Amino acid sequence: MRWVAMALLCVSPFIFTAPKGAKVVREWTVRVKNDAQTLRATIVTATVPANFTATSVRVQSADGKTYPAQLINDKGQRQVIWLEPELPANVERLYRVQLTEEPMKAAITLTPEAKWVTVQVDGQLFTRYYFADVPKPFCFPIVGPNGKVLTRGFPVEPREDESRDHPHHKGFWVAYGDVNGVDFWSERHPIVHRTFEAIESGSVMGRLQARNEWRTRDGKTICEEIRELRFYAMPKLRMMDLTLTFIATEGEVTFGDTKEGFVAIRLPDELTLTRGTGHILNATGHRDREAWGKRASWCLYYGTLNGEPVAVAFFDHPKNRSYPTPWHVRDYGLFANGPFGRKDFGLPAEEPVRLGKGERLTLRYRLVFLAHHPTAREVDELWAGFARPPYGVVVP
Numbered sequence: 001m002r003w004v005a006m007a008l009l010c011v012s013p014f015i016f017t018a019p020k021g022a023k024v025v026r027e028w029t030v031r032v033k034n035d036a037q038t039l040r041a042t043i044v045t046a047t048v049p050a051n052f053t054a055t056s057v058r059v060q061s062a063d064g065k066t067y068p069a070q071l072i073n074d075k076g077q078r079q080v081i082w083l084e085p086e087l088p089a090n091v092e093r094l095y096r097v098q099l100t101e102e103p104m105k106a107a108i109t110l111t112p113e114a115k116w117v118t119v120q121v122d123g124q125l126f127t128r129y130y131f132a133d134v135p136k137p138f139c140f141p142i143v144g145p146n147g148k149v150l151t152r153g154f155p156v157e158p159r160e161d162e163s164r165d166h167p168h169h170k171g172f173w174v175a176y177g178d179v180n181g182v183d184f185w186s187e188r189h190p191i192v193h194r195t196f197e198a199i200e201s202g203s204v205m206g207r208l209q210a211r212n213e214w215r216t217r218d219g220k221t222i223c224e225e226i227r228e229l230r231f232y233a234m235p236k237l238r239m240m241d242l243t244l245t246f247i248a249t250e251g252e253v254t255f256g257d258t259k260e261g262f263v264a265i266r267l268p269d270e271l272t273l274t275r276g277t278g279h280i281l282n283a284t285g286h287r288d289r290e291a292w293g294k295r296a297s298w299c300l301y302y303g304t305l306n307g308e309p310v311a312v313a314f315f316d317h318p319k320n321r322s323y324p325t326p327w328h329v330r331d332y333g334l335f336a337n338g339p340f341g342r343k344d345f346g347l348p349a350e351e352p353v354r355l356g357k358g359e360r361l362t363l364r365y366r367l368v369f370l371a372h373h374p375t376a377r378e379v380d381e382l383w384a385g386f387a388r389p390p391y392g393v394v395v396p
Contacts, residue, residue, distance in 0.1 A: 023101045025054040030095040032087065032390050039087040040378065041237060041368065042385030043205075046097060050078040054099035056203075062094045068107060069097070070204040081204055083234060086381075087390065108206035108231050110199050117199060117208055121233040127172070127240075129208060129229065130156075136184070136191035137212060137227070140171030142265065145238050146371035148305045150312055152266045152333060162269050169266035169334060172367070174244060176340070177260025179214060180222050180253060185260040189216050191225070198228075206231040223253045223355075238369045241386075245362045248355040255353040259293075259328050259344035263365055264336035265312065270305050273331035277303035280329055281376060283383070289331055293338075293345030295324045298383045301335050302373050309373045315383045317364035321353060339363065 030046050059069040059082045069082040080097050087093070108126075111118045115132040118125070124147070127139040141157070142150045153159040155167045168175070168187045177185035184191055191214050198209040209228045213221045223246050230241040242263060246253065270276035273288060280288050282296035291299060297318070302311035314335060316325045322339035326347060329335050342350055355361055366386045374382070 025052050025099040025101060027096060027098045030059075030097055032084075032093045032095065034087045034089060034091050034390065036089055037384050038089045038381045039385040039389070040085070040381040041232075041234060041239065042084050042087055042389045043232070044082050044084050044087075044095075044390045046080045046391075047077050048080055048097070048099070052099055054101060056100050056102040056104045058098045058100060058102075060096045060098070062096075067095075068203045070104075070202045071099075072202075072205070083204055083232060084390075085234060087385075105203055106201040106206075107203050108233060109201040110206045110208055110231075112196070112199055117196075119206055119231050121231075121238065126231060126233070126238060129210075130171075131193040131210065134170075135168075135187040136170075136173055136175055137193050137210065138170045138173035139229075139240075142172055142369065143238075144310055144369040144371055145233070145236055146308060146310070148308060148310050148371070150265075150267060150271070150305075150310060150369055152268050163275065163332070165332070166266070166334070169264070172240075172265040174225075174227065174242075174263050176255065176262050177258045178256030178340075181256065182214075182216055182222055183260070184214055185258075189214075191215075194224075197226070204232065221250050223247060224249045236371055240367045242365045242367075243362065244364075245360055246355065248357050248359050251357050253355040255340040257340065257342050257344075257349070257352060259338050259341045261328070261341070262337055262339055264328075264334060265314075265367065267301060267312065267333040267335055268305065269333065271301065271303040271310065272333040275332070278331075278333070279303060280331075281379075282327060282329075283324075283376075283380065285376075291327055291329055293326050293328070293347070295326050295347070297324045297387075298379055299327045299329055299335070299337075300374070300379050301329065302370075309371065311370040311373055313368040313370065313374070313379050313382060315366040315368070315386050317366075318387050320363050320365075321361065337365070 057069045059067040067082040116128040116130045131137045151171045175184045194211045200207045212225045226245040228243040232239040272278045280291045282291045282299040284296045286294045298315045325337040325339045326345045328338040
């Protein structure tokens with residue numbers, strides 16, 4: 001293993017200050033050890049006992065710094081999560097976790113409306129998740145940490161003098177051009193929202209989980225998809241984690257070999273190579289047009305909007321079936337991955353990804369939206385924070 005990050009809940013040898021006026025229900029110390037590689041914008045997770053009535057949680061480091069934290073339930077376990085901006089290599093840190101009866105203060109809020117769910121960060125728009133009366137669910141617009149809109153307006157909200165190509169490129173979306181031979185990429189067939197299984201706000205993370213059906217025009221379901229989006233924010237960046245689980249509910253499902261997909265964002269013209277200030281860089285060092293079709297753990301698109309630096313980093317997860325993904329990243333602003341594509345990218349042929357009836361395929365990705373131009377090393381550390389974040393275990 002290249003490096004390991006670990007958190008241990010243990011008895012504290014020192015004293016933290018409790019929140020003024022707050023009743024502390026339980027508390028522990030979390031010991032976080034990180035080896036080899038610096039982690040940036042990483043989510044620290046500690047599993048805690050479930051037998052308590054606390055409604056809020058507070059995390060404080062040994063030097064007195066306080067972190068926004070959140071209680072979540074994950075597969076029957078009660079967990080505490082918080083965002084660590086930077087965890088240097090070869091370091092050990094201690095944190096105090098305090099469970100309190102204070103009301104939770106939600107910094108990331110999700111508000112369901114008739115046709116979309118609005119996602120806000122401290123009252124400012126991050127994105128809207130469109131799900132009703134559309135050929136497929138999508139997020140639009142995506143607003144970066146400096147207030148810059150990082151998605152093209154057309155065709156949802158067209159802007160003057162912007163490009164009008166590819167009307168199926170809507171904000172940030174998921175689609176594919178060959179699922180059992182059916183083309184969902186060009187919107188010839190619909191991806192239909194069926195229900196929300198979770199819509200949650202929080203002090204660290206907002207989450208929605210939706211169940212969708214990929215159908216033919218005549219209403220036949222090809223497969224089901226469970227889509228989970230987690231939204232995070234820090235002062236100088238915003239993040240979205242996407243987890244997709246495909247279920248072969250009706251019979252065998254085959255993801256064919258095509259470049260037309262898969263998880264994608266359409267960037268504004270000013271951020272492109274063809275009409276703006278844009279540049280592309282991937283983890284293997286390929287730049288601009290040379291990055292297209294190359295397999296890499298991450299890819300970065302960066303430039304300026306109204307004279308201010310912005311960047312979008314897109315991460316593949318090492319546990320994904322097709323890792324590292326080829327990148328379907330175009331000079332005109334399409335920024336997508338191609339986990340099932342081979343021939344169009346000039347890669348050696350592989351057996352198609354097939355699911356037998358009842359089988360599942362889970363894929364994980366992260367997008368990071370920045371208000372500066374990161375170095376390759378910084379992006380590598382951001383990717384590491386996603387790929388192997390610290391975890392916690394309770395020590396008796």
